[in-house]
Amino acid sequence: MTRYSLEVRIKPRPGLLDPEGKAIHHALQSLGWGAVDEVRVGKVIYIDLEAESEAAATETATAMCRKILANPVTEDFQVSMAVGVPAGKLEGAQS
Amino acid sequence: MKAAVVTFPGSNGDYDLYKAAQQVGFDTHFVWHRERGLDAYDVVLLPGGFSYGDYLRAGAIARMSPIMEDVIRFAAAGGPVLGICNGFQTLCEAGLLPGALVRNDVLRFQGKDVRIRVERTDLPFTSTYTEGQILTIPIAHGEGNYEADPATLEELEGEGRVVFRYVDRNGEPGAAANPNGSWHNIAGVTNEAGNVLGMMPHPERAMEKLLGSDDGLALFASLVASVPALSS
Numbered sequence A: 001m002t003r004y005s006l007e008v009r010i011k012p013r014p015g016l017l018d019p020e021g022k023a024i025h026h027a028l029q030s031l032g033w034g035a036v037d038e039v040r041v042g043k044v045i046y047i048d049l050e051a052e053s054e055a056a057a058t059e060t061a062t063a064m065c066r067k068i069l070a071n072p073v074t075e076d077f078q079v080s081m082a083v084g085v086p087a088g089k090l091e092g093a094q095s
Numbered sequence B: 001m002k003a004a005v006v007t008f009p010g011s012n013g014d015y016d017l018y019k020a021a022q023q024v025g026f027d028t029h030f031v032w033h034r035e036r037g038l039d040a041y042d043v044v045l046l047p048g049g050f051s052y053g054d055y056l057r058a059g060a061i062a063r064m065s066p067i068m069e070d071v072i073r074f075a076a077a078g079g080p081v082l083g084i085c086n087g088f089q090t091l092c093e094a095g096l097l098p099g100a101l102v103r104n105d106v107l108r109f110q111g112k113d114v115r116i117r118v119e120r121t122d123l124p125f126t127s128t129y130t131e132g133q134i135l136t137i138p139i140a141h142g143e144g145n146y147e148a149d150p151a152t153l154e155e156l157e158g159e160g161r162v163v164f165r166y167v168d169r170n171g172e173p174g175a176a177a178n179p180n181g182s183w184h185n186i187a188g189v190t191n192e193a194g195n196v197l198g199m200m201p202h203p204e205r206a207m208e209k210l211l212g213s214d215d216g217l218a219l220f221a222s223l224v225a226s227v228p229a230l231s232s
Helices: A019-030 A054-069 A090-094 B014-023 B066-076 B086-093 B150-158 B217-226
Strands: A002-012 A043-051 A075-081 B002-007 B027-032 B043-046 B081-084 B100-102 B110-118 B134-141 B145-147 B162-166 B186-190 B196-199
Touching (some): A002 A054, A043 A054, A054 A075, B002 B014, B014 B027, B014 B043, B014 B217, B043 B086, B066 B081, B081 B086, B086 B100, B086 B196, B110 B186
Parallel strands (some): B002 B043, B081 B196
Antiparallel strands (some): A002 A043, A002 A075, B100 B145, B110 B134, B110 B162
């Protein structure tokens, strides 16, 4: 078993009203960034887990997304290996 | 005639709900989310609040509580289940009701009295109201903006599963009467069988004229009337 660090990105589904993104969009525009077209706010969940392989780790995290981490009515998700952080070092890197 | 009020860490409408159920004559009990078994009850009530601090999504973690398996079984057997505010969010997360509740479009917590129109009176929750009746009931939520995909909405409207709608003083569901951006001014929906109701407004906080409104009383009275005489 190897320890893998994964990133789960969750974002509001296209077409769904995202009031928080809209408020930030207005703030950016009022600060002079008139070129901003759209802002959407999502979240990133960092997960460290033990798995047989990268594929198995990804599969596990995907199952977590389907079961609880994302709501399919309002959110899309994407699972990837954490970039730039060696597996198992995520906690140390943050402290 | 027994009512269960299911409580989660962070529930805060549980005592109001308990009091409301008791007021209409239910032998009412709190059931902690880690307990199991709802077979002895006639109705199951999920209160408002901020279960698990609304972490991840409102209701998302409460939905994984052990008691929710029993709530799902109770509902599948046809027992009446009412979810108010956070209870509504939890029922959506559990898949007992379609759609989801997202952040209010006005980006503010909304705590005030609203008017809602009764769209259906053939349910265990609404039998003592009259169709089209306009109720004054308080809301208190930051995430009450009801969203569903267009196909689901069409289904809900087509099957008459919108039970309550935000309206103005004339009973019209205009944009000005909508406190949170909900699609089609939806304030409450039911499942296909009509035995699960989720609603954002708080009928349990509208039980006494002295405190502003007693328009919620009939909802609990309807639940009493729905319980078969045998078990009362």
